[in-house]
Amino acid sequence: MLFFLLYNTYKLKNQHYALEERAVLDHEYQRYISNDKLFPGGAKILDKYVYRNIGEFERLHKTDKVKFDSLRRRFCDTAFAALREANSVDSLLQVIKKKHNIERELHYALQARLLEVKFDNNQYVTIFDYREPESPSPLIGGTLKDINSQNLITALTVSAASNYSYRFSFSLNADTPNRFITILRQMMPAFALALFSILSVVIIYYITFRNWLRQKKLSEMKSDFINSITHEFHTPLAAIIVANKTLSRISASDNISPLTEVINRQAERLKKLIAQTLDITTLNKVTLQKETHSLHALLDEILLDYRLKLTGTNVQLSLVKAAVKDETQVDQFWFTTVVLNILDNAIKYNDQSYKEIQVSTLNDKKNIILRIADNGVGMNAETQRMIFEKFYRREPQVSVGLGLGLFYVKQAIDAHNWKISVESTPGAGSVFIITIPIL
Known part of the structure; x- marks a missing residue:
C-alpha cells in the first residue's frame, strides 16, 4: 500500500513537472515559428526539396512503387540532413530562457513526425512517417534521449489546401537532463514520512511480538501447572472411585450404602470439574475432525x-x-x-x-x-x-x-x-x- 502511494505520488509529480515552464516554451516557440516550420527558415528549406521532387513523386507513385519508395528514402535523407545543418533551435531556446529567467538546464528534441504530399486528387500520399519500422531518424535537432508525453512542448501540423502541396507534422520536446533525480528530491518529505511509518510499524510489531512471547510463556507455565495438578488429582481420585465401587458391592448394610452413594456422586462431580479445568488449556488446540x-x-x-x-x-x-x-x-x-x-x-x-x-x-x-x-x-x-x-x-x-x-x-x-x-x-x-x- 505504501509503495503504491509513493509510486502514484511520483507519477503525479512527473506529470506536473515544470508545467509553467512548458507553457512558456510552447507559447514562445510557436510565436517564433509563426508561418514557418521546425525553426525560423525551416519552411524555405523543406519547400525547396518537396517542390523539386513532387512531380517525380507523382509519376513514380502511379507507375513504379519500388522506385517511389527508393525516392522517398533518398528525399528524407537529403532534406533532413539540410534541416539538421540549418537548425537554430539551440539559439532560440537560449533567447527564450534569458527572456523568462529560466535557469534550469534544458535538453530538447526537435522531430519530424509525418510528411505527406498531395497531387491533383485531394488525397495525401505518405513520404515520411516516423512510426514506420524502416523510416529514417526523425530527429532534426537536440540531444534529449527520453522523449515522452510528459516533456512534450508542442506538436504542430502545417498544410495547404491547394493541389501539389504537402502536409508536415513535427514536435518539440524539452526536459532537464536530471528530471528523475529532481523529482526524487521533491519527494523527500514523502519518503521521510514513509520511512517513519515503516519504522513505527516495525517498532510496534517488535513490542507486540515481545509481549506475545511473554504471554505465551505465562500461558505455557499455566498449562503445565494445570496439567500437573490435574494429573496429581486424577491418581487418588481414581483410587477413591475404585475403592468405593468395591465397598458398595461387598457392603449389605443400609447405613453404609447411602454413604457410598454420596462418595460416588461427589467423586464423579470432582472428576468432571477437573476435566473442565484441563479443557481450559486444551480447547483452543483441538483440531476439528469434520x-x-x-x-x-x-x-x-x-x-x-x-x-x-x-x-x-x-x-x-x-x-x-x-x-x-x-x-x-x-x-x-x-x-x-x-x-x-x-x-x-x-x-x-x-x-x-x-x-x-x-x-x-x-x-x-x-x-x-x-x-x-x-x-x-x-x-x-x-x-x-x-x-x-x-x-x-x-x-x-x-x-x-x-x-x-x-x-x-x-x-x-x-x-x-x-x-x-x-x-x-x-x-x-x-x-x-x-x-x-x-x-
Whole structure:
C-alpha cells in the first residue's frame, strides 16, 4: 500500500513537472515559428526539396512503387540532413530562457513526425512517417534521449489546401537532463514520512511480538501447572472411585450404602470439574475432525442418551425435525458438546415446576437453523452479551459450576465457522439459534 502511494505520488509529480515552464516554451516557440516550420527558415528549406521532387513523386507513385519508395528514402535523407545543418533551435531556446529567467538546464528534441504530399486528387500520399519500422531518424535537432508525453512542448501540423502541396507534422520536446533525480528530491518529505511509518510499524510489531512471547510463556507455565495438578488429582481420585465401587458391592448394610452413594456422586462431580479445568488449556488446540453427517441422526443419538439422564425428572425434551436438507460437515464430538452444554443450561437455569425444552430444525436457502428453546428464567440484555465469556456465571447462581459451558459452545461454533445467537426475555425462557451451512 505504501509503495503504491509513493509510486502514484511520483507519477503525479512527473506529470506536473515544470508545467509553467512548458507553457512558456510552447507559447514562445510557436510565436517564433509563426508561418514557418521546425525553426525560423525551416519552411524555405523543406519547400525547396518537396517542390523539386513532387512531380517525380507523382509519376513514380502511379507507375513504379519500388522506385517511389527508393525516392522517398533518398528525399528524407537529403532534406533532413539540410534541416539538421540549418537548425537554430539551440539559439532560440537560449533567447527564450534569458527572456523568462529560466535557469534550469534544458535538453530538447526537435522531430519530424509525418510528411505527406498531395497531387491533383485531394488525397495525401505518405513520404515520411516516423512510426514506420524502416523510416529514417526523425530527429532534426537536440540531444534529449527520453522523449515522452510528459516533456512534450508542442506538436504542430502545417498544410495547404491547394493541389501539389504537402502536409508536415513535427514536435518539440524539452526536459532537464536530471528530471528523475529532481523529482526524487521533491519527494523527500514523502519518503521521510514513509520511512517513519515503516519504522513505527516495525517498532510496534517488535513490542507486540515481545509481549506475545511473554504471554505465551505465562500461558505455557499455566498449562503445565494445570496439567500437573490435574494429573496429581486424577491418581487418588481414581483410587477413591475404585475403592468405593468395591465397598458398595461387598457392603449389605443400609447405613453404609447411602454413604457410598454420596462418595460416588461427589467423586464423579470432582472428576468432571477437573476435566473442565484441563479443557481450559486444551480447547483452543483441538483440531476439528469434520465429516459429513445427517444433523437429524446426530440429534436423535444425542437426545436418546440425554433422556436417560432425565429419567424420573420433571423435564420434557422434544425434537421437531422440520428441516428438509440436514447434511453438513461437522465434528461429531464438538457438536455433541455444544448441544449438551446448552441443554444443561436450559435445565440448570429453570425454576419452573415443569421444565420444557424443544429442539427444532428448519432450512433457509443455504443453512440449517437449529433452535434450542426452554421455558427457564430467561436473560436480560447485559447477560446475553456476557454469556459466552470464559468463567462468566449469571445470577442467580442456581448451581455450582466454572462458567465454562457456553464458552465451550462459542469456541466450537467459531471453529466450525458457524453462527450462534440468543433470543431471551427475563422470566420467559431463552432460545439459542445456531446457523449451520448445508452441503
